[in-house]
Amino acid sequence: MRSAKLSNKAIIVIGDGSSNGVPGAQIAEGVSRLSRTECRARLGIERDAFVIGFIGRVTSDKGSQCLSEALNLLRGKQDQFRFALLVVGDAEDVESASALKDISIPAVSTGWIDDTLPAFTAMDILCHPTRREGFPNVILEAAAARVPAITTRATGANESVVDRVTGLLIDVDDPLALCGAILELASDAEGRLTMGRHAQDRALKDYDPARIWEALVDIYRGLEPVDVSMY
Structure with a gap:
């Protein structure tokens, strides 16, 4: 998956979607x-x-x-x-x-x-x-x-x-x-x-909450996201 720096206008999907995954x-x-x-x-x-x-x-x-x-x-x-x-x-x-x-x-x-x-x-x-x-x-x-x-x-x-x-x-x-x-x-x-x-x-596999939290933390830290699809 291609990585990219986030801009103020970026639209992102964390992981495969979902607001917080499910247990x-x-x-x-x-x-x-x-x-x-x-x-x-x-x-x-x-x-x-x-x-x-x-x-x-x-x-x-x-x-x-x-x-x-x-x-x-x-x-x-x-x-x-x-x-x-x-x-x-x-x-x-x-x-x-x-x-x-x-x-x-x-x-x-x-x-x-x-x-x-x-x-x-x-x-x-x-x-x-x-x-x-x-x-x-x-x-x-x-x-x-x-x-x-x-x-x-x-x-x-x-x-x-x-x-x-x-x-x-x-x-x-x-x-x-x-x-x-x-x-x-x-x-x-x-x-x-x-x-x-x-x-x-x-x-x-795809909707474990921890997977979404980890991707979200990467965004908050300003890192290049490793699990975010860019559109």
Whole structure:
């Protein structure tokens, strides 16, 4: 990677992005100690369901309408896959919350919770159909828990997933594409598990907070950064 001195107008990306990384090893260890069956039972989700997770603010900006439309397109596939939706997060507008309740598959909404590890343990995939984003740490947290993600090509979100390696990327506000991506991952258990393993490897390697702190310290010290991409 080419090194360069920083100017007052430089735009930089520290490491591979993210504001502060995520405690990937801690998440991975925590999830490994939990039972999926028990986590689902506590959440009121059937043990053999294919669980589609959403974690975040329940609002239009996070793609709640796109998600609800995509889930309604799954009508007719329920006997084959027994889909269920798990929503974790505060509802910031009534319309978004209502849209995710009025869907064709069973849904569980927890509201805000301090410990999301049981939720990650319970879900098969994470859906994050955001319309705008900085850099979604929730996708890195899911990755550390070996949960592949579907997100959009919105700036920021598109960097959080390696398409078809750690998850799938779709266009913004495209419920048909989101529905197709869900069905693809639901239909390919082996591929889904492989994506989860790759996602965890990437989260642990590239998004460890210490890596970001070290690069940030170099910047503050005025050194030529060794782990900073220049644009």
